[in-house]
Amino acid sequence: MTAVASARPALRHRLAERGIDRTLLLLVPGLLVTACLFLYPFLYGLQLSFAPRQGGIFANYARFFGDPYLRDTIWTTLGIALPATFINVLASIPIAYVMRVRVRGKRLLTTILVVPITLGTVLTAQGLIMYGGPAGWLNKVLTVLGITDEPLPLIHNYTGVLLSLVITGFPFSFLLTLSYLSGIDPSLEKAAATLGANGVQRFRRITLPLLAPGLAITFCLSFVMAFSVFPSAQLVGDPANETRVISIAAYHAAFEEYDYSMGSAVAMLMAVVMLIVIGLVMAWRGTLYRGATGGKG
Amino acid sequence: MTFEQLRLDGVSRSFGTANALSGLDLAIARGEFVALLGPSGCGKSTALNCLAGLLPLTGGSIWLDDARIDGQPPEQRGFGMVFQNYALFPHMSVRANVGFGLKMRKVARADARRRVDEALRLVQLTDHAAKFPAQLSGGQQQRVAIARAVVLEPPVVLMDEPLSNLDAKLRLEMRMEIRRLHQTLGLTTVYVTHDQEEALSLADRLVVLRDGTVQQIGTPEEVYAQPVNSYVASFMGYRNLLDVTVTGAAGSSVTVEGAGVRLSGRGSLAEGPAKVAIRPEDFVIGDAAENALDVTVEIVEYHGRELSISARLPSGVPVYFRTDKRLAPGDTTRIGIPAERVLVFEP
Numbered sequence: 001m002t003a004v005a006s007a008r009p010a011l012r013h014r015l016a017e018r019g020i021d022r023t024l025l026l027l028v029p030g031l032l033v034t035a036c037l038f039l040y041p042f043l044y045g046l047q048l049s050f051a052p053r054q055g056g057i058f059a060n061y062a063r064f065f066g067d068p069y070l071r072d073t074i075w076t077t078l079g080i081a082l083p084a085t086f087i088n089v090l091a092s093i094p095i096a097y098v099m100r101v102r103v104r105g106k107r108l109l110t111t112i113l114v115v116p117i118t119l120g121t122v123l124t125a126q127g128l129i130m131y132g133g134p135a136g137w138l139n140k141v142l143t144v145l146g147i148t149d150e151p152l153p154l155i156h157n158y159t160g161v162l163l164s165l166v167i168t169g170f171p172f173s174f175l176l177t178l179s180y181l182s183g184i185d186p187s188l189e190k191a192a193a194t195l196g197a198n199g200v201q202r203f204r205r206i207t208l209p210l211l212a213p214g215l216a217i218t219f220c221l222s223f224v225m226a227f228s229v230f231p232s233a234q235l236v237g238d239p240a241n242e243t244r245v246i247s248i249a250a251y252h253a254a255f256e257e258y259d260y261s262m263g264s265a266v267a268m269l270m271a272v273v274m275l276i277v278i279g280l281v282m283a284w285r286g287t288l289y290r291g292a293t294g295g296k297g
Numbered sequence: 298m299t300f301e302q303l304r305l306d307g308v309s310r311s312f313g314t315a316n317a318l319s320g321l322d323l324a325i326a327r328g329e330f331v332a333l334l335g336p337s338g339c340g341k342s343t344a345l346n347c348l349a350g351l352l353p354l355t356g357g358s359i360w361l362d363d364a365r366i367d368g369q370p371p372e373q374r375g376f377g378m379v380f381q382n383y384a385l386f387p388h389m390s391v392r393a394n395v396g397f398g399l400k401m402r403k404v405a406r407a408d409a410r411r412r413v414d415e416a417l418r419l420v421q422l423t424d425h426a427a428k429f430p431a432q433l434s435g436g437q438q439q440r441v442a443i444a445r446a447v448v449l450e451p452p453v454v455l456m457d458e459p460l461s462n463l464d465a466k467l468r469l470e471m472r473m474e475i476r477r478l479h480q481t482l483g484l485t486t487v488y489v490t491h492d493q494e495e496a497l498s499l500a501d502r503l504v505v506l507r508d509g510t511v512q513q514i515g516t517p518e519e520v521y522a523q524p525v526n527s528y529v530a531s532f533m534g535y536r537n538l539l540d541v542t543v544t545g546a547a548g549s550s551v552t553v554e555g556a557g558v559r560l561s562g563r564g565s566l567a568e569g570p571a572k573v574a575i576r577p578e579d580f581v582i583g584d585a586a587e588n589a590l591d592v593t594v595e596i597v598e599y600h601g602r603e604l605s606i607s608a609r610l611p612s613g614v615p616v617y618f619r620t621d622k623r624l625a626p627g628d629t630t631r632i633g634i635p636a637e638r639v640l641v642f643e644p
Contacts, residue, residue, distance in 0.1 A: 190351050194349055209388050291388070
């Protein structure tokens with residue numbers, strides 16, 4: 001060893017001090033996939049949306065906001081996605097709350113609740129048509145029992161899409177909520193009980209505040225899934241009117257009018273709306289306590 | 298709420314077929330400090346959770362004077378509880394944590410504030426009132442937990458190994474603190490621990506448990522000096538436990554043989570197999586009047602003024618003793634022990 005070398009630690013060690021070492025190579029596959037399958041298509045679509053068939057660079061966006069038939073798809077989509085997300089998140093709280101501890105039949109119930117996630121939207125839509133359609137079991141039974149005179153309009157309208165989004169979206173938000181709830185130390189509720197808090201107070205004062213940041217994340221992820229609804233809006237919805245969601249508008253522009261530029265513009269707007277909603281939810285989350293919840297993960 | 302006696306009547310709890318606690322009978326007077334002592338899995342925490350109402354009983358009953366309380370949920374029982382992991386509410390300040398119980402009981406705000414201040418002063422945390430639990434050290438967190446439990450002036454305070462997550466120095470300090478609080482407030486306390494030193498130093502009365510059954514109930518002095526069986530003895534620091542045979546008995550003194558030695562000791566047993574229990578610190582070095590043993594020193598641990606020594610009898614059986622004489626591994630020495638310090642139990 002020369003004097004110079006011993007005075008300065010080896011380059012490898014100095015880099016390691018700054019967190020640069022060979023484990024960084026593990027990032028390469030992920031970064032490659034992200035670059036090829038997300039970054040490139042996204043940037044390509046972005047520039048495409050600014051290269052319309054006619055007019056200036058903002059012509060597509062001007063057309064979207066100038067045409068109520070296009071513009072209103074934003075409200076239509078929000079009108080479906082927001083209620084569906086609220087239903088999914090709110091319904092998963094009580095169920096996850098019961099399931100956070102050991103209960104009889106927990107595994108069976110969890111399996112039943114989670115199965116829809118494996119089915120995919122198309123199969124769910126198919127099932128919904130068979131079950132809830134005008135000639136489906138539900139309406140047959142209701143008619144035979146004399147509860148209704150004519151079949152309930154459950155599909156090919158707003159209700160059908162909402163049902164489909166709840167069926168496919170609920171397991172996801174349930175699993176997320178359950179994992180957030182399991183991360184809260186159960187002795188906190190016990191402590192609250194010994195301090196005189198009843199069940200409702202324990203939930204409101206202890207569990208809910210600690211769960212809220214997790215619910216915000218669950219809400220965002222569920223919302224993104226619901227907002228990009230396409231198959232169910234087509235299959236069990238009313239894609240020409242009531243459930244003409246923004247993804248249908250994008251599909252229409254790109255694959256029926258063959259205007260890829262316009263299709264890209266609609267897709268970009270879709271992303272912007274999602275980011276706005278997520279931004280609002282995350283801003284609210286920022287006001288909450290987000291530290292440790294004492295659980296063991 | 299005042300009362301004269303908290304009574305546990307055959308309190309049992311089983312999980313499936315396993316009996317975590319079977320038939321615990323115990324009467325606790327107001328103001329008493331009782332320690333439940335035993336190794337993990339002995340049922341001491343189960344007993345505490347049953348008392349708090351966090352775990353339903355599978356048998357027996359709990360009485361506060363003439364009121365049966367084992368059917369009440371924890372929030373109605375109103376016992377204060379201090380948890381092993383503190384269980385402080387992480388999203389609330391120290392002040393809000395301590396005030397939580399008062400808020401639940403709808404105590405008027407001004408009154409609640411005064412009582413919280415008083416409790417924080419008692420545990421010397423006045424300066425930390427606005428902090429959050431994560432900003433406190435372990436000892437401070439445990440003091441918050443204690444303040445939170447005692448601010449309600451509960452009829453009974455339950456403590457579940459409150460010191461086991463602290464380092465040795467802090468544990469000693471907090472032990473003093475708990476003793477001081479008990480002396481100041483006089484709150485009836487049930488304290489669960491696996492540390493016999495903690496139990497002996499804090500409690501007015503000890504309950505030694507093993508596999509869910511009571512082994513001995515008594516004052517620290519009784520349990521320390523007169524353990525009822527070899528299990529309690531081993532837990533109380535009688536580190537030398539030898540398998541022997543009783544060869545002669547006269548009144549309360551017996552002669553035993555085993556491990557290649559012959560000892561006279563205290564106990565009332567007929568001839569037959571027995572177990573001898575001796576504390577390491579009861580041995581004396583040199584030619585003793587009674588019970589002389591020749592041993593070879595094997596391991597020497599430095600404990601300040603004293604050495605803790607592991608030695609072997611000629612028969613190869615290990616013997617542990619303490620001495621202030623500087624011995625080294627390989628030394629042979631003669632040690633002795635007065636007969637009244639040699640306890641003989643049924644095996």
